[in-house]
Amino acid sequence: MRKRILQIGLLLLLPVVLVLSSVIPTADAFTEEQRLISEVWRIVDRAYVDDTFNHQNWWQVRQRTLRQPLSDREAAYSAIQKMLTSLGDPFTRLLKPDQYRSLQTNTSGELTGVGLQITQDSQTGNLRVIAPIEGSPAEQAGILPRDQILQIDGTPTVDLTLDEAAERMRGPAGSQVILTVVHDDTNDPEDIQVVRDRISLNPVYADLRLLPEGNKIGYIRLSQFNANAATELENAIQRLEAEEANGYILDLRGNPGGLLQAGIDIARLWLKEGTIVFTVNRNGIQDSFTASGAALTDDPLIVLVNQGTASASEILAGALQDNGRARLVGERTFGKGLIQSLFSLSDGSGLAVTIARYETPDHHDINRQGIIPDVVVPLDTITRDQIGTPDDQQYQAAVDLLTQPAVVADAA
Numbered sequence: 001m002r003k004r005i006l007q008i009g010l011l012l013l014l015p016v017v018l019v020l021s022s023v024i025p026t027a028d029a030f031t032e033e034q035r036l037i038s039e040v041w042r043i044v045d046r047a048y049v050d051d052t053f054n055h056q057n058w059w060q061v062r063q064r065t066l067r068q069p070l071s072d073r074e075a076a077y078s079a080i081q082k083m084l085t086s087l088g089d090p091f092t093r094l095l096k097p098d099q100y101r102s103l104q105t106n107t108s109g110e111l112t113g114v115g116l117q118i119t120q121d122s123q124t125g126n127l128r129v130i131a132p133i134e135g136s137p138a139e140q141a142g143i144l145p146r147d148q149i150l151q152i153d154g155t156p157t158v159d160l161t162l163d164e165a166a167e168r169m170r171g172p173a174g175s176q177v178i179l180t181v182v183h184d185d186t187n188d189p190e191d192i193q194v195v196r197d198r199i200s201l202n203p204v205y206a207d208l209r210l211l212p213e214g215n216k217i218g219y220i221r222l223s224q225f226n227a228n229a230a231t232e233l234e235n236a237i238q239r240l241e242a243e244e245a246n247g248y249i250l251d252l253r254g255n256p257g258g259l260l261q262a263g264i265d266i267a268r269l270w271l272k273e274g275t276i277v278f279t280v281n282r283n284g285i286q287d288s289f290t291a292s293g294a295a296l297t298d299d300p301l302i303v304l305v306n307q308g309t310a311s312a313s314e315i316l317a318g319a320l321q322d323n324g325r326a327r328l329v330g331e332r333t334f335g336k337g338l339i340q341s342l343f344s345l346s347d348g349s350g351l352a353v354t355i356a357r358y359e360t361p362d363h364h365d366i367n368r369q370g371i372i373p374d375v376v377v378p379l380d381t382i383t384r385d386q387i388g389t390p391d392d393q394q395y396q397a398a399v400d401l402l403t404q405p406a407v408v409a410d411a412a
Contacts, residue, residue: 278363
């Protein structure tokens with residue numbers, strides 16, 4: 001009797017197996033589109049920072065996605081984007097081949113477009129400006145950090161991924177795009193016409209400021225953390241040291257971040273020792289990056305920050321603040337404490353995946369919270385030409401701190 005029951009049980013199971021295998025083929029029978037979906041799913045499954053995958057069964061997401069009709073590569077891309085959207089993380093995203101090539105170029109060269117660093121508002125789905133690139137058409141048109149972009153040439157941004165939005169804002173120099181913008185302090189949408197241009201990504205500006213009583217301050221403005229940032233900043237510090245600077249202002253306002261390694265390398269230019277940043281993966285395992293005694297100067301340092309200071313900028317600011325190497329002046333920073341890694345896919349596209357979060361040396365998780373400066377100084381709207389001048393209240397507060405007798409005495 002037991003044998004008969006077992007045989008009946010096997011017969012009942014067999015049709016279920018046959019039905020499932022008819023819906024989702026084996027890996028050997030996958031189409032190219034299905035293989036690409038499986039490739040993306042596998043990378044996220046192994047690397048994504050949240051092992052609950054936004055509190056959903058990630059395997060079931062894969063199965064649902066593979067059951068969809070996939071007539072061509074664009075259909076596969078659409079299915080992948082939908083699958084990734086379910087994670088609730090705008091930074092984990094598919095990059096089509098042209099977008100992937102463009103992103104790789106942007107970290108080291110120049111681009112043609114409006115010059116905005118953007119993120120996606122997790123509550124509204126709209127685009128939010130991290131910061132305009134200094135001197136870019138977007139900055140000249142009056143677009144500010146934390147502005148929301150509702151439409152691009154009439155297309156609602158809630159219907160676009162980050163990379164689709166970025167692609168629509170790129171274009172030939174001299175061409176125009178209309179951005180529907182809501183400033184952070186208003187509720188009224190405004191159509192802003194922006195003329196695209198070629199944008200230089202040279203990230204460092206530096207000069208020596210001669211102040212009363214013999215003080216010489218090195219003013220350094222860093223606009224982003226690209227592949228050249230650490231080398232260019234090292235050259236700037238060495239030049240200012242040769243000119244006998246006895247204090248520094250490092251301006252990270254409006255700096256949206258960039259390469260993690262660039263932020264770490266730049267921190268090492270200022271720190272002799274100490275932890276720069278902790279990274280925490282989905283298993284709660286911490287790794288850390290430290291300084292190793294190669295600081296270029298011991299002179300007093302003030303770091304300027306604002307709402308457009310984000311990501312790698314916050315890593316640097318947090319490292320200098322928590323190690324007591326610098327005082328921060330300005331406004332609360334943006335609050336992006338997530339780290340992405342790029343993966344190349346088999347068809348030439350790419351995948352950005354959030355693989356970890358970071359904590360400052362004192363274990364502050366700044367994601368969506370930002371870093372509060374030591375000295376909070378609000379800033380009225382000023383022109384680009386007024387940045388780093390006495391008309392710039394935050395800059396002037398930094399100068400006042402550096403030239404206090406106690407600070408100068410400590411430096412001696």
